[in-house]
Amino acid sequence: MIETPFTPDLVRGGGELARSETGVRLHRLPLPYREREADAQFRMVERQPSGIHLRFRTAATTVVLRVHSTRVSYRGLDRARGMVDVLVDDVLALRHSLVQGDALELDLATGAATPRSGDVDVVTAAGMPPREKTVEFWLPHNEQVDLVALHSDAPLTAIPDPRPVWVHHGSSISHGSNAAAPTEIWPVVAARAAGVQLHNLGFGGSALVDPFVARVIRDRDADVISVKLGINVVNADLLRVRAFVSAVHGFLDTIREGHPDTPLLLVSPIFSGIHEKTPGPGAFDPEALRTGDVRFVATGSPADVARGALTLEVVRDLLERVVADRSGDPALHYLDGLSLYDAEDAGTHPLPDGLHPDTATHLLMGERFANAAFAAGAPLRR
Template structure:
């Protein structure tokens, strides 16, 4: 087997960090991590949702050594992350992670116990003969250090030949509750639209942060989308007076670097617990005692009007109308991707995040909206 340095193959990350174990992809640059090392954001950005190794090769066997770090809740069974293999645009294999380090959180006390583990090898064998483009999608829900890449034939970087889609959103965009990294809704949509995904979906951290707008301003992009609402509500961080100008400022910053790139502003998907009840969010402790994770809305609190998902959709629709001078700004009501009518057939397992089947549904619907003829991202043919 041939061992090849990894760095040249990493796509979809802002940069990588050299650790004692290997290369750790980061989705936010160091200047953001230095200025605002919020623990929630640091965990979210270090999980390589949408990040993959992309190579051209005739190899029939590929091995990737990596050292994962995963978080679990004490008393709750949660599936591990996975590594997916995509060959010439088709998902062909998935391998669930094992080993690695483990942070075990007791949600009742806030205590965290850390357990060290060993590296894990993802092995894919029996690949078709001949030259092909191989993408190894890294786990969307675990931090990883990339240790070594081995193949039975030489590998070389694949030349980028697709438009770059830069997307920002919350945990749903990062892929929460999806089983595998290629199954999160932005990945599903990117394959349908034959574009290269750069995913800035951050669990609990789509809070209209100015530094994320600056990152998006400075990143190469042919297509851009931003999805706001759920985290603003479930963290109860803003009132309407602050939220609307903040979104205007976020879009203005993006436009400073990408004045005419198609930009889709997406409002929240349907989420019954927050449609008319504000945050902050909480966890159902009775469900937790039974071994389940279920989220709740705890508002209203105080006298000042708080935001709900319904209020945010109305505000974003009005905001988009007031930016009519921008012909390349498009507003998408998130309930077109997942609405109240979907909750019966596709309920949110924890009352907040969609499962794998629903991620696929959302991804397909976004692709049909964005990449189809006449859509804001239309060009070429959908896969």
């Protein structure tokens, strides 16, 4: 078998490669930000390679990828493992569920954290046609992975991707929470439908209008950009109206320093009944935890809205106003998140935990975003 090294031209989707004890570690947030400004939560999720994949041409019939994963688990709660999706000429050929790897088991009742070590996962794509073809290994969106080794029975050649680059920033929903597989998170669904290459800066719990994230987007090559803000600011109870509006303007100003004319879409939150009229903080529902389920509740008071507290309804109005106030920027556009998922959808596609879509809803949202943002005449169509 031929061993192919992991090089930047082989790894697509905006990842940064770093050496680790077990191989090559993937990061979605560059230095120095991940060490200087990101907190522990952010550092955990930026290492989950949502949207990142290996892409190459080969006549090989067998390709073997070895990865070492690290995940967070919760005692008493069943969480689905990460997947590796293998696409051959853009058609799903293999879906491999991780079973090995390290874990940090958290006890939500006591706060205790117990590390558990595990082995390397081996993902074998065998029986592929013996002709030249494009093969992609999409990495788990919900577990950290180190790339250990890549072997094949014929040479692999990294190939450029000529499609427009779409840089997207958002919360855990954009990160892919509750989707079953890496090609089923809504940004990947939208990117594949629209024929663009995704650089996913969706970070679970961390779409907090951080200035350093705006600098990352400013400095990233991009043909089109979208920014989906609101839900994390609400469920963290982070900002009030005055600070939120100013922060969003500053965020957009920073992006425009590097991309003065790039199509830029500001997207408001999808429907989430717990936070539509009730501010954060959000919290785990203790009654659900006692039965082994995960659900979220809003713990703020609707009375605080009059004093500037944020709800999803308030955020949508504010983001629409921000875009209207920047009418001198013809490449800036607004997309109402309710066009992706609204109260009526909640009746037919309920959010399992009150915040995050399931796989079917991710697929629905991805299709809707592709139509709203990338169809003929849409804001991000290039």
